[in-house]
Amino acid sequence: MTFSIDGLMPSCIVLVPFLSALLILLFSSGTKRQVARLSVGMSAITFFLSAASLILYMLDPQPRWLSSGGAWGSLYLDPLASVMAVAVAGISLVVHVYAVRYMAEEPGYARFYTLLDLMTGTILLMVAAGDLVTLLIAWQLIGVLLYFLLGHDLERPAAQRYAFWTFFTYRIGDLPLILAAALLYKAYGTFSLPVLFERIAESPDAYPVFGMPLPLAVGLLVALAAFARSAQFPLHTWLPYTMEGPTPVSALMHAGIVNAGGFIINRFAPVFIHAGSVLHLVFAVGLVTAVMGSILMLTQNDIKKSLGYSTMGQMGFMFVECGVGAFSLAIYHLIAHGLFKGTLFLGAGSMIGDARKQDGIPHDDVYTFVVERKPVTSRLPWMLAAVVTVVVPFLVLGLSRWLVGGNFVGQQGAIILLFFGWATGAQLLFATYRLRAENPWRMMIMIILSLIVVVAGYTLIEHAFDLFMYPDRTIREKIYAAASIPLSTFDPLVAVLTVTIVVGWLAAYYASASDKARSPDPSPARLALYSLISREFYAADVYAFFAQTVLALSRSMNVWSRWL
Amino acid sequence: MMKLLAAFLFLPLFPFSMVFNGLLSKLGNPTARFMLLLAWPQFGVFFLHAQPVPEFFIAWPLLSSGFYALRLLTVRDLGLWAGFLACSALSLIWIANPSDMPMVALWFSIPPALLFLLSGALERRFGAAYSGLYGGLAGSAPKLSGMLVMTLLAAIATPPFPGFFAMLGLLHRTGIAPAVLFIWLLWGWAAIRLMQGFLSGSKEPTPVNDVGRSGALLFACLLGVIVFASLYLKGGAP
Known part of the structure; x- marks a missing residue:
């Protein structure tokens, strides 16, 4: 086992939150302010260490390895672990700071911060685990710690x-x-x-x-x-x-x-x-x-x-x-x-606080014209808006992918993701169409420009991120190849999806323009669907039934064999 | 053959386990239960050690372990719970590697044995160690609650307690690994049900005499030593 700044970095990132938890546990009799100061400070150190580790990796792209010298107990900082560690430590820091005041009135303040630090350390251990046993330990502990964090309020049965x-x-x-x-x-x-x-x-x-x-x-x-x-x-x-x-x-x-x-x-x-x-x-x-x-x-x-x-x-x-x-x-x-x-x-x-202060009156056309004295708003012609919705996101996404990827047409995964991007972009434009405005053309153009900026930026960042995470082109191509399906299935699927999306959006625009989206008398099938959704597809009820059955079996076994 | 029969008794398989459970219920003293549980499986390992266990026989320990794991779900008395958990866990020693058996027996018996001691501590304070009877223990006796939580986690083989590594060692037979994992899942379910019955709820209106700071620290040190010993023996610590 060699000790160097590079090698020690992974262990420090993981150990600092655990150290914080231990200190809080030992000195839990201190004031809330002391507990919070210690925990937030340690969380900030963890974040800076994680960020430094990522920067070090970018300067010298070699994975860092630290082993305990045993059969397991190793840490490994590769691109995946480095990026995840920064994300986890950053989010944890924000949560730590937020909780300082939010949890101030709750009982078990020190216990909360101890668990929060343990959770942070365990997640970091998971992302940096270099072997299966370390990974399993962290993986399992996360569930245990989450149980105690979620059940922090011991007096609430829910x-x-x-x-x-x-x-x-x-x-x-x-x-x-x-x-x-x-x-x-x-x-x-x-x-x-x-x-x-x-x-x-x-x-x-x-x-x-x-x-x-x-x-x-x-x-x-x-x-x-x-x-x-x-x-x-x-x-x-x-x-x-x-x-x-x-x-x-x-x-x-x-x-x-x-x-x-x-x-x-x-x-x-x-x-x-x-x-x-x-x-x-x-x-x-x-x-x-x-x-x-x-x-x-x-x-x-x-x-x-x-x-x-x-x-x-x-x-x-x-x-x-x-x-x-x-x-x-x-x-x-x-x-x-x-x-x-x-x-x-x-x-x-x-x-929620803001919502409680508002009057709850819907700001529809009548309200804005009569109360707010704003001029009458309008929408674009529905057919034109529908064509814009279908064509523009497709062009923007296709062009941006072409700029960074070149032959994306050959990658099934990229095409499927384009479909998702297309549907999302179309959703944005549809939402824009439904918003009435004094100058709907101006608003639509501004939204399209925003879409271009977001999509181009997203594509560029995602492309750079892909190169960082999986620098080996062969690995990237092998993953895409593994996820592919035969072209004889894929091509008809793409055709069906394209037609479905285009027809679907045209139908949505038509229904919205002619106010047919909401029927005054819902059909029994609609009501049945709504009740199914409102019961969340009965998934929890099915699990409750199984759990009760197992518990009943357990009770019966205990009654039958009480002396065994 | 006699050695094998003795092993059935000391590494308790249903229905031979009734002898072990009967003894535990006769022994009222928590310390005596603690000592019995630590010693009992070691005799079993001694008798089993030289005996080859036939392949077809493997189903019995699994069924016996599963039987007690299932029963655990609705047991609310901490002492009884610890005894059943011990029966479920010790049955699994039959499928361990022969060279690992003494240590696996030790790792599986220490946490339930400690639960007997905690059961005694609860009985002294409340008259019974019965989950759901009083509740709110986390608020009224935080140190005792912490000890109970940590011991229960150790008992259901949560990492980094030694039971976790013992369970990993039992997965070397691919065919029966899913059954072992299912039993492990039942332990977790049962432990949380038990734990919630003790810890959650409103605080007791009458003050409860919590464990002293030195007692809690001693208990924590004991658990720490167990964890460190297990890490050292399993090759995870330098």
């Missing part, structure tokens, strides 16, 4: 109930990863992740297990672990209910912890190169989750729960990105999502 839901789902997600680690160790005889990935690349099909190639089995198990951790359907029920925990914990969870699924898929990228069919499964599950999450988000009347389902939808998109082979984009997405979702959570309280 907080305890939903903390338990989270714990149990996370335990379900722990087990496949443990099994994957056991299979990998048995096959290749090492815990070290870099060595393991080298050996898999040398002989991926050497050890069949459960009747399938090992990478396929391991990929499937890792994907299952990721599904539970990132609230993919049907393992999503815990996520929206975690709002019962303190708001800083909600922010940390939605901005950081829930993204672990995307991280673990990236960490096992060399395995997924040989497990293309698992990536297709990841795509399908991600797509279903994105749709479900978005639908459920739209039907919520509680801002925090709505944000919870929004996170579920975003996690679905993240898995779609992984499923099409855009692994680095998933990381970029999770960081971007973490930042904006954390901001939304931390701002949710003041938004």
Whole structure:
């Protein structure tokens, strides 16, 4: 084991939060201010160390390795770990600062900061883990610590109930990863992740297990672990209910912890190169989750729960990105999502406060004309707006991808992501069309210009990020190749999707222009659909039924065999 | 054959486990229970050590372990819970590597044995160590609660406690690994149900005599030593 500044950096990043937790625990009799000062200070040091480590990596792009000298207990800072460490430490710092005043009136202030520091240290340990055992330890501890953070308020039964839901789902997600680690160790005889990935690349099909190639089995198990951790359907029920925990914990969870699924898929990228069919499964599950999450988000009347389902939808998109082979984009997405979702959570309280102060009168045309004395507004002709909506995002996205990527037409993943970008851009323009304005042309042009700036910027950053995360072009191409499907299936799928999107937007514009979007008398089918959505697809009810059945069985067994 | 029968008794497999459970219920003293649980499985390991365990036999320990894990879910008495957990965990020693058996037996028996001591501490204060009976322990006796939480986490093989590494060692047989993991999942579920019954809820109106600072520190040091020993033995620490 060699000690150098470079080598010590990973251990310092991980150890500082643990040290902070230990100090708070030992001196918990101090004032709240002392506790907060210590914890925030240590959190700031962690962030600066993480940032310094990333800068060091950019100056000298060599992974940094620190081993305990034993069979496991190693840390490894590669591009993935370096970027994730900065994101985690940054979000944690913001949450630490926010909690100083937010938690001031709550009991267990020192306990909260101890747990927060332990959680930060454990997440950092997870992202920097250099071997399977260290990764498993961190992976499992995150679920345990999250349980205690979410159940911080010990007197609220709801907080305890939903903390338990989270714990149990996370335990379900722990087990496949443990099994994957056991299979990998048995096959290749090492815990070290870099060595393991080298050996898999040398002989991926050497050890069949459960009747399938090992990478396929391991990929499937890792994907299952990721599904539970990132609230993919049907393992999503815990996520929206975690709002019962303190708001800083909600922010940390939605901005950081829930993204672990995307991280673990990236960490096992060399395995997924040989497990293309698992990536297709990841795509399908991600797509279903994105749709479900978005639908459920739209039907919520509680801002925090709505944000919870929004996170579920975003996690679905993240898995779609992984499923099409855009692994680095998933990381970029999770960081971007973490930042904006954390901001939304931390701002949710003041938004609720503002809403309470408003009169609640809808600002429709009559209101703005009569009360606010504003001139009558208008919209663009619907057919013209529809054509702009369909054509402009397509051109903007296509041109920006062409500028950075060149032959993106040959990459199935890039084309699928273009579809998502197209639908999102069209959604923006549709929303612009629905906003009445004094000068609708001017507003539409400004929005299109904004779209061009955002898309071009996003594409450039994403491209640079991709080169940073996966500098080896061969690896990038292999991941995309693994995620591909036969062209005979892909081409008709693209054609059907294109027609569906175009027709769908035309129909949406027509309905909006002729005010047919909202029927005064909903049909029974619509009402049934609404009740299905309002009951959140009965997923929680099904789980409750199973849990009660198991508990009833347990009670019966205890009654029958009380003396055994 | 006699040695194998003795092993059935000391590494308790259902229905031989009723002897072990009966003994635990007869022994009212928590310290006596603690000592019994630490010693009992070591005899089992001694008897089993020289005996080859046939492959077809593996289902029995798994079923026995699963049976007690399932029962744990609705047990609310801490002493009984610790005994059942011990039965579930010690059954799994049958599928461990023979060379690992003594240490696995030790790692699996220490946390339930400590739970017996905590059960005694709760009985002295409340008259019973019964989850859900009083609640709010985290507010009224934070140090005792902390000790209970840490010991329960150790008992369900949470990292970095030694049970975690012992469980990892049991996964060397791919065919039965899913069953072992399922049992592990049940332990976690049962532990959280038990823990919530003690810790959550409103604070007791009458003051509760918490554990002293030195006692809590001693207990924490003991757990720390166990963790460090396990890390050292498993090759994760220098």
